[in-house]
Amino acid sequence: GAVVSQHPSRVICKSGTSVKIECRSLDFQATTMFWYRQFPKQSLMLMATSNEGSKATYEQGVEKDKFLINHASLTLSTLTVTSAHPEDSSFYICSAPLAGGADTQYFGPGTRLTVL
Amino acid sequence: GNSVTQMEGPVTLSEEAFLTINCTYTATGYPSLFWYVQYPGEGLQLLLKATKADDKGSNKGFEATYRKETTSFHLEKGSVQVSDSAVYFCASGKGGNNNDMRFGAGTRLTVKP
Numbered sequence: 001g002a003v004v005s006q007h008p009s010r011v012i013c014k015s016g017t018s019v020k021i022e023c024r025s026l027d028f029q030a031t032t033m034f035w036y037r038q039f040p041k042q043s044l045m046l047m048a049t050s051n052e053g054s055k056a057t058y059e060q061g062v063e064k065d066k067f068l069i070n071h072a073s074l075t076l077s078t079l080t081v082t083s084a085h086p087e088d089s090s091f092y093i094c095s096a097p098l099a100g101g102a103d104t105q106y107f108g109p110g111t112r113l114t115v116l
Numbered sequence: 117g118n119s120v121t122q123m124e125g126p127v128t129l130s131e132e133a134f135l136t137i138n139c140t141y142t143a144t145g146y147p148s149l150f151w152y153v154q155y156p157g158e159g160l161q162l163l164l165k166a167t168k169a170d171d172k173g174s175n176k177g178f179e180a181t182y183r184k185e186t187t188s189f190h191l192e193k194g195s196v197q198v199s200d201s202a203v204y205f206c207a208s209g210k211g212g213n214n215n216d217m218r219f220g221a222g223t224r225l226t227v228k229p
Contacts, residue, residue, distance in 0.1 A: 004159060006159075032215075034215055041124075041221055041222075042221050043120070043218070043219045043220055043221050043222075044205070044219040046215065046217070049215065093159070093160070095159075095160075097215070104162055105160075105162070105215070105217070106159070107152070107154075107159035107160035107161070108159050109157060109158050109159045110159070
């Protein structure tokens with residue numbers, strides 16, 4: 001089946017620094033990828049839609065200058081958490097739909113960010 | 117908009133026990149309904165889905181029926197195995213490029229031998 005990878009799986013950083021998370025579709029091309037955030041014992045919350053060749057679309061309440069998204073190619077989207085603060089600590093998950101596979105999302109394993 | 121409420125865990129069962137994880141949804145229109153499973157260290161994987169009322173999704177011995185009258189999509193398995201230990205997420209909405217999916221909080225299942 002289709003595989004989506006994320007890197008790194010875990011990152012710890014100091015407050016005020018920026019952190020980049022990569023999401024790759026390994027065996028298929030994805031013109032669209034999605035970024036989610038998950039707080040402990042809570043739902044996955046859709047943050048933004050990453051579009052290859054155009055600007056990302058952000059959900060209401062998500063700061064686009066805080067969470068920079070770049071869809072550099074048909075297999076790579078990056079999420080950069082800028083000037084991270086402890087409240088940005090969370091589990092970040094990306095997903096990508098398989099072209100022609102309506103309703104089916106393929107998820108990455110997630111990245112746990114801890115901001116000290 | 118769509119939202120999903122699922123049974124809080126954790127759930128601990130003995131091998132061969134019957135499993136039910138409750139899930140209810142609110143939605144405008146008729147969303148597709150999904151169960152995803154996340155094994156330790158891995159991404160969410162689609163377990164089963166149903167796209168319209170009275171549809172039954174099934175996979176690996178798991179089943180769930182799209183109940184419009186009770187707005188529910190409860191996950192069941194007649195006899196769980198240790199290898200079923202994972203976190204299960206209920207979701208509703210559309211997937212694909214027009215993603216408006218909403219997820220439940222997840223239910224952690226542990227099956228003991």
